[in-house]
Amino acid sequence: MNFCVETEVMTVTPELKEIMPEVYLTCCEDHKFKTGLLSAQIITPLQRDTASACALLPSVLQRGTVRYPDMEQIGAVLDEMYGAGLKVMVRKRGEALCVGFGIDFVDDALLGRQEKLLERCAAFLGELFLQPVTRGGRFLNEYVESEKENLIHAIAGLRNDKREWADLRLIREMCREEPYGVDRWGDEASVRKLNRRTLYEEYRRLLGGSRMELFYSGSAPVQTVEDAVRDAFAPLPRGAVPPLPPIVRRSAPEEPRYLTETMDVEQSRLAAGFRCESRDTPALVIANLLFGGSGNSKLFRNVREEKSLCYYISSAFVRSKSIMTLCAGIDSDAKDRVLDAAAGEWAAICRGEIEDWEMTAAKKGAVSYLRSLGDSQGATENYYIGQAATGLSEKPEELAQSLLEVSQERVMAAAETVKLDTVYFLQGGDPQ
């Protein structure tokens, strides 16, 4: 079968370098942006007993450094750097946590090189990681306590977005015996247990014993970037860095689990999780796009638009875990009808009831997405950090090529191995 999809992806090939033991720099020299983006992430295994400490750490670090000991001074230095934007980042990728900072700043090419924003931002990131304000070899109590409160509020606030909440509850339940079932922020009880001493100890452990990923995109050449980050991170202690544990892959249980919780909301939410046994990842990516991963998908067209069974419906494939999830906003009495309809659409994929245009659209959408990754510095950073955290080294163009090669037979074979594991239903309607 011939699909007329171009495969030319990304004009910028990043350079990857190990600049210190287990410190990697991914550098994308690119002149088309108004900004430079620099990110520094610690990559550490996702574990129930340490997740909260890892998640809390960057928030405490951004409260003050030796040179800029409070937020007001940190704010002032960011203002002085033409409104550089500092972002605390806590991401779960596969069964790893990536914690650190991203900073975006006006590209020096636009202001004239004399501002040296790249060097100043790199130095600032280094200070955030390596020179936190401390008292007696510990973090400041007021910073730790107030960031603990913020994190606890944030954890409690996860319920506010019902769609994300249903997804989160599904993953917690479905993967309760795997690291993947741990939330990126950990849990409230673990946050409460932390204090300035235990957090500081965790900080020292993470700093010396973790892999660090640095990423840059902007107009500066690799050597300039390397010099800047080398200077900034020179004092980073380096000890033994154990490799990340392999990602756990499980099979679905004989009988799927069904859970229902209630909340007083207008719209009920349905989340379902599937395990994919097949190792043919490109075929699973395509199967998911055909199923519910795009605006052309079977779920969107048939279940939402044609049958009007839901407010929204979509599916996602988590490559690192070989899990597929489905989420939908529905009326509280529609659960079984939506599940049946979704199962029907999946069965159609298994039987190969896939129109040529559906296949073309799925591939085009995916290739287009991968092609335009390089148009966003944030998306590029996210892609490479995700790759680093899940042990992959595939470039977007390689992934695009592998998707283009997927045949209908491979989609059918891969889809056949997908089994329902858990269904989580957040039932609306006044609980009283």
Add this chain to the structure above:
Amino acid sequence: MTERISYPRLGEEVTRRVLPSGLPVYVVRKPGFSRKYALFAVHYGGMDVSYEHEGRSFTMPAGIAHYLEHKTFDTADGNAMQTLAQNGAEPNAFTSNSITAYYFDCTDRFIENLRELLSFVTVPYFTGASVEKEQGIIAREIRMIEDSPDWIVYRNMMRLLYPDSSVSIPVAGSEESIRTITAETLYACHRAFYRPDNMCLVVVGDVEESEVFAAAEEIVVPQAKSKLRRRYEIGAPAQKFQRVSCTGEVSRPQFLLGVRVSGETCETRISLRESLIGSIAAELLMGQTSPLYHRLYDAGLIDESFECGYEEILPGTAYVYAGGESSDPEAVRRAVEEEAYRMGTESVDGAYFRRIHRAMFGIMLKDLNSFEDIALDLVDGCFYGYDALQIPEAFDAITLQDVQAFIHDHICQAPSVLSVMEPKEETIYEDHD
């Protein structure tokens, strides 16, 4: 005639041409990007319910612009959303108070997709049955919005800031108001507003300008001139502080504080300078790097969800707002008002002003990474008669005195409104072990 406007301090060049149909077209070349973006906007939004067209007076149901946006995707051959999606583009649309916009993103076959966009927006195709079917879908969308705390808190604030005003009409309308919408009313609105001289096309990406102009000229055909007059009710501002609270599924109180900026309501032109002064004033007073922000943050009264800004809905109709989550929104309000009073009446450190001025300038430069932002800026400038990319020049001319005067004349004088959503009892989370 084609105009090329160069903005060296932004590193941008814009090509502009008004087509024989009256449609203004802007092209912003972005070499090196794979992504191509087109935005086709109509100067028509949720508040345009009352107007005169060709000598007749119309009062349409609330939500009709948004309803029309949904139905515009219908074509005689099916659905433009699907046609574009099947062609690898990502199409979508939105309706705001004053604008309806259709757009897509793609990397491939751009001109083909652009032709589809221009065609489905300008050629209406509604049937009674399809308009009726949409009611259920939009009613669901309205119910979905009603589940969003952000929306409720915003709507309640707007009702207090602009009581009985066109600008506080919910863009999607209500389940009741949309029931009266028919194919005929949609056609009438399309005729009145979807006219080339009331629209604007912006293309951002690595494209050939001439191809864009040619496609637009071929598809968007001239129409007979017709007279359109919008009627807005703005209403008088409240005389004293007002507060509204409700309860909802939030973990702690969520609030929005607003102050109406009583400017001269000029019909058609927005002043870039005035809106920059308003934005700088909000940042100076309570932005993320302000002393007030840090005092409140340190006191645990606000967290990272706190946001503030200046919003201009119509020329001369604007407000300054602040909001987020807080255990004590009332205390935040008092602190903001005290600080505004201080800044409006006492001296403000010149170095602090320069710092904020520089930071905001940098942030505006950074925002130009976004194709969407550039396109929306150009559309706004086109509809309201200003050059949105003259940011550096406008910025240079703003002084601390300008900003202090704004704080004094607007934020200090007008009574504020406070909209709060309190947690329901069962969702209150204990703050101790």
